[in-house]
Amino acid sequence: MRYAAPTTVDEAVGLLAADADARVFAGATDLIPQIRSGRPEPSVLVDLKRIDRLVGVGESGGTWTVGAATPTSTLTADEAFTGAFPGLSEASGLIGSDQIQNRSSWGGNLCNASPAADSVPALVANAVRAVVAGSNGERTVPVEEIVTGPGQTSLADDEFVVEFQVDTPPAHTADAYLRLIPRTEMDIAVVGAAVRLTMDGGTCTAATVALGAVAPTVVRVPDAEAALVGSTLDDATLEAVAAAASAACNPIDDKRGTIEYRRQVAGVLAKRAATIAAERANA
């Protein structure tokens, strides 16, 4: 296993194109445990953190750009970013301990393609786009098109995510992310729920609901979104949101939770996240 620390995107693409077993990494917070547990080692480890473009967060002309290897602690510490995307910020802040937060990144969290990745439901709820670089140049795709299944992405061998783009939310729009873990910290989500709402005088005018850890990939819940739009988030609406979220799940039984548990709690978290997002949007 050889380590390489390219300083440009082209250099990194070149390393990937030259060796099919090369692998990019940012925090390695998943990669190192995977290698320790016996996954085959990549031939070349391509460290993306020395490429300037991959580290940083900023807003310009109504679009936020987040480098794919930016430590999530940078995002949670950025007051302007957190003000614009409170749910996305809190989801980013839930990826592991403070130690992990200084290593983990959206790029890694997304491309590791774990169904339980905390940032991904919030990325989807905010319609975040990924800018992907490869031998054929760059392309921009919605994040939900990156992950195709557990551990599987649509990226070619010579491609990696360079940065993320997300539009500044319209007025009275806010997001929220909740997850269920057995402890208070240091766990992988058993269920995650991201909700983004636009409110107009107490009535919801736009809604996105995305669930994590309840299916092979992040699940959008159109029935919950439909129930929210036009509502004032009264109890009946919230129960409808919960029912729709539970119905949208396609979970598995594993060491972290049962099918029944994930279904039930997905509904609980969806309705709670919707309530928080509405409060934020109304504020």
Added chain:
Amino acid sequence: MATVHLQANHAAFTDGVRELEVDGATVGAVIDELATRFEGLGPLLREGSSVAIDGELQPKGTIYAAVGPDADVHFLAPIAGG
């Protein structure tokens, strides 16, 4: 004579007797006497038991501990710790 108290698992070898009078100046002598009276009981008392004399737990594996003429001797399941 000391009064010896046995556990229910000891009683499998003693026809159900759980309390009996035994002559013996030491734990070892008491065990030897019991082993003679009840076939199969010896190994359980020697290797699989702790002993309390008049309520005080004795060092593990003790056979020389003195047993007074009116002592209460309890053979217990083995006690360990963590």
Added chain:
Amino acid sequence: MINRTHVHCTVNGDEVDFLATDSTSLLDALRTELGLTGVKEGCGTGDCGACSITVDGALNCACLMFAPEAEGREIGTVEGIAQGDHLHPLQETFLEGAALQCGICTPGFLVAAKVLLDENPTPTETEIRYALAGNLCRCTGYDKIIHAVQEAAVQLNGAKS
């Protein structure tokens, strides 16, 4: 030796050079190449914090870094917390408050707590508990560790005013 990379970095304020294979973790390199055995391995997967170090001032698990990633970085370990024979207030309050039993997790807790107090001089109990949630202790139930961090914060703030 195959693929030994030369790494130049700063450790506890001293410039150091070492050689490590590319797949070596920074934890192993610190322990075996530099003899900094105060950095402990409890899990090797970033879940216990016993190997907590600072990298350019930020808290990290040394087990989750490849040694070559340290190139040009400033690394801080438990061995660098005391200034000469002068203990850091956290080290003092851990000792005075019996905030350690077996001591295997102590170096990681001290590094993490120092980062916390450097960034947030007046943390609440809840903030301390979440800031230290990446460090497992199995002996103390955390109670005396939290108290020791609170006491160190008081001492540090008293020293400043």
Added chain:
Amino acid sequence: MTATENPPSKYKYVGTRPVRHDGLDKVTGKARFAADLDLTGQLRGAIVRSPHAHARIVSIDTSAAEAMPGVKSVVTGADFPAIDPSDSAHDEAVNNIARDEALYVGHAVAAVAATTMEEARAAAAAVEVEYEVLPAVLSIDEAIAEGAPIANSTNRTLFTGDTEPSNIASVGPFQRGDVDAGFAAADVIVERTFTTKAVHQGYIEPHACVADVGQDGKATIWASSQGHFAVRSKTAKILGWGTDKIKVTPAEIGGGFGGKTTIYLEPIAVRLSQKAGRPVKIVMTREEVLRATGPAPASKIHMKMGATKDGELTTIQGTLHYSNGSAKGYAALTGAMSIASYKFPNLDLMAIGTVDNTPKSAAYRAPSAPQAAFAIETLIDEVADQLEMDPIELRLKNAVVEGDPTAMGAPHPKIGFIETLEAIKNSEHYNSPVPEGAGRGFGTGFWFNIGEQSSATVNLNEDGTATVITGSPDIGGSRASMALMAAEELGLDVHRITPIVADTESVGFTDITEGSRATFATGMAVVNACRDLIEQMKERAAVMRGVAADQVAWIDGAAVIEGPPSEGADPVSIAEITAAAKMTGGPLTATASLNAAGAGPSFAAHLADVRVDEETGQVEILRYTAAQDAGTAIHPSYVEGQMQGGSAQGIGWALNEEYIFSADGVMQNAGFLDYRMPVASDLPMIETIIVEVPNPSHPYGVRGVGETGIVPPIGTLANAIADQTGVRMTNLPMSPPNVLKALNER
């Protein structure tokens, strides 16, 4: 003078809170744990482990591994002498390295030593083991099922004389009175079945050792262990060597909790070193620790209890199954025996230990008591509920006192259970309102504590300082306790005393630091050695003052001359005596050893406020208080630390910790991510109340406090959950999915 004032302490040093002597090294990173040691020419060892829960080892081909770069030695079970299955050392030997059968996933079957860890790992992967997979048994229910496959062909039920292989390790009935009459006399009868999963001790330091076999054939071992003399005797037995050929030096130990009373690596490291002619270090990964070292047993306990309407507990009847994992053991017996807190006139308990194809279980802090206490404390709480009695009053009414029988019938010595219950009853916590929407639970625990063998040497140095040398590895501050007791005896400042834990060739034999025995038994040896020294110092002072020895008294750390001709002369200090020692008979040193009788049982009572999120099943602990009878607290901070640490472990056991096995016996959560021990944000402060009912069998009244604290939390939290939700949790862990399922079923 008011009744609430504490009486002035009898002691000058005992009961104070000095900084521990080994503390500085531990806050600066200098303390040397076993994995921190590197010897010149040292090799690294790696273990080959079974991927099967149960398999016959048909053959092992090590030739490819031996030919790999850097590899210096390879061993298999054939490199160790066969030990007869009837020998009590057999199971631990086989657990160190399998011979004919692999008994669980992770069981060691071979090992290699190579110049680097990478080479060792690669070579371990190249050892070719041919297995014949056998049917496996993975739980208590599977083990006792009719026609179950035999999990371990060498197991015979202990002390029954049975000669046929069996999945039953031990059977232990405990009986007194007449349970049928007891139930007939009862107005309330409660009955439930409880299940608990295997849980790990979870020490943060993985097992590690370094072994170096010299040209003279002698082995030196540096080990992370609760008892280095036990490492020596067990390693000697497994290798077939004399103990004179093995020296074990205790490294600092990064937690044990019972899990480091047994050995896993040392015989293998010695054999690898002997074959290679170089030192060998072996350090387990966390995954290996979880897959291959001893958890506390899973259990299944059926219990039925009766009480009269005025709250008298009349009867207890139960069957307690405990899994010993892949080997025989006493887990179930110990569990049943630990039911010793209440005066049940009628008792009928059947303890059944089972054997299966999961890792061989090991001791864990008050071994087997937490599982049984979960059942007992839940049922008593239900009785209190049904009788509408205060849960503490009900327990006070039935609590054992001196002379009352344990489950085995032997009378309790002097104990402080009543005082411990009253400490909680009088606490601010108990007398404060339960937070809105929350639940409050109460539970208790008991542990015997043990004595065993200890040795101590105390040397007085020429300047009047002292060195206290013992053989008890210090896991949680026991060096400070030894120094405090020596300080009290000698009248010497505690920081002029250096407590040392010496290797197996530098101090007398000492049993393992287990059973809450170090401060009790080793402390007694230290006290005895100090008393011997005081007699010697009195004689020296008599020589120095020209008086008869019986004219010298030892008062406040100095020899005081009484009677003519030196009446009224200045006392002779320790420093003066030691400075003059070469003129009065040479160095002052004393050694004491003992096999301690009279260990004092310790009782604990815990109180918790919890809030259950009834939509998700999450349990938040709002407040937690632990009271425990320490006898006498030598160093109160470390007594509190034991109570807090035990509480936190019990809380983890109660809420989220469990071994999760796949259908083929592979542990699914072999890491700290999914083996969920409490993190700092999971817990509140753990308030402590130290109760002191001195143990009359110890010079300072010490009982030992290490273990009891883990016993009450499970029942305490289950009772708190029931208080809020009305739901009795009977299956551990009380994790969000399990709690929500129970809530859904209410």
